Amino acid sequence: MKKIEAIIKPFKLDEVREALSEIGITGLTVTEVKGFGRQKGHTELYRGAEYVVDFLPKVKLELVVATPQVDTAIDAIIKAARTGKIGDGKIFVTPVERVVRIRTGETDETAI
Numbered sequence: 001m002k003k004i005e006a007i008i009k010p011f012k013l014d015e016v017r018e019a020l021s022e023i024g025i026t027g028l029t030v031t032e033v034k035g036f037g038r039q040k041g042h043t044e045l046y047r048g049a050e051y052v053v054d055f056l057p058k059v060k061l062e063l064v065v066a067t068p069q070v071d072t073a074i075d076a077i078i079k080a081a082r083t084g085k086i087g088d089g090k091i092f093v094t095p096v097e098r099v100v101r102i103r104t105g106e107t108d109e110t111a112i
Helices: 010-022 067-081
Strands: 002-008 029-035 042-046 049-053 056-065 090-095
Touching (some): 010 056, 056 067, 067 090
Antiparallel strands (some): 002 090, 029 056
């Protein structure tokens, strides 16, 4: 099992969720986050004053999938989230040792 964390642009969330649903991934966690990479923020005007927005709004998706589904899930996220412009985001994949469904006590693959 692997945990996939994807940081994407907020307006791409629905497209990514639909793409994951189409390949059979039904559960994910979404968190609103802020950050920057190469994009480094931008300047904005507010009431005539210019100020720097260092951290840009992003959305973090977290999902745990069976190891054979990892590449399919990553491909779906990339296709749905890509705009071709700077700031499209990143995907991180880490191993998961154990999963337990609290309600039923199911473990590992059956608990995903």
